Amino acid sequence: MNNIQFVLNTDKIIYTSVGDYNLADTFECGQAFRFDPYNGGYRGFIEKQLCHITLQNENGQNVPAVKDGENATLTVQLMHTLPTESEAIKIGQFLSLDTDYTALKKQFAENEIMAKAIEFAPGIRVLNQDFFETLITFIISQNNNIPRIKQLCDRISEKYGTKVGDTCAFPTAEQMRCITEQDYKDMKFGFRAKYLADAVAKVLNGEVDEAVVKSLSYEDAQEYLMQIKGVGPKVADCVLLFSCRQYRSFPKDVWIKKAMAQLFPDGIPKEIEGYEGIAQQYIFHYARHTL
């Protein structure tokens, strides 16, 4: 892991020496559901704080993406509070600024097909999101499409989350304690209603504990999460990849199954071993836009 370099500037955190980052590819590739384009960048909650994220090139101009080797900056403006140093580090970790993607992609690209997938969206980063939010949003994601997943996540945030400015944070487990199965059905969550109720209950009573999940091996963590009704291998893999840094977790949705059969009929290439989850994001994006 790399050091995260940053400067604190009253209401902003400016991360320096950033390369290889595309905001749209990162925030709209289906790993996060509550970030939206805003004022030349993206806006959403990181560590419960409403953040405005922008990228600047070497001349300080706002840009949607920067390439490998470009000496760019990434600015996170906290919209309603002032940042501390420890928050800056956590936010940098959320944005995956502590992982050397240039080196990872060089390794992946030794495989020809991976090289093509990477070329299609080289600026994707796998975010390190909040555990509970990731668990709930990916239970919502099952047999569902991305626009409607976003809509349902927004709906539950507006009704139960903390209001901040003109938007709302995703609710905490405690804020979701009062929601009944019937409430979820009334909010059009359909057959996922009982799954959501079970997940919230198990987090609240400690049967599912974030610290335990993060202490377990990949296999044990996946099995542990699957004690929740409505959490199977795919949802568990998403939680482990997008909120627990289990980079060998490899979520297999309908797109990936299609893509793997077509692009990698002989199975997972050796070049991505140990980091299948990160490689998966390039393949997912490539498959969704070209197959």
Place this chain on the structure above:
DNA sequence: GCCCAGGGAATCG
């Protein structure tokens, strides 16, 4: 009306 969506549980052979 049909099909599908970042799946999983229940059921069946």
Place this chain on the structure above:
DNA sequence: CGATTCCATGGG
């Protein structure tokens, strides 16, 4: 075991 089938909802 693996393979169907059903589950709610909304968009195309």
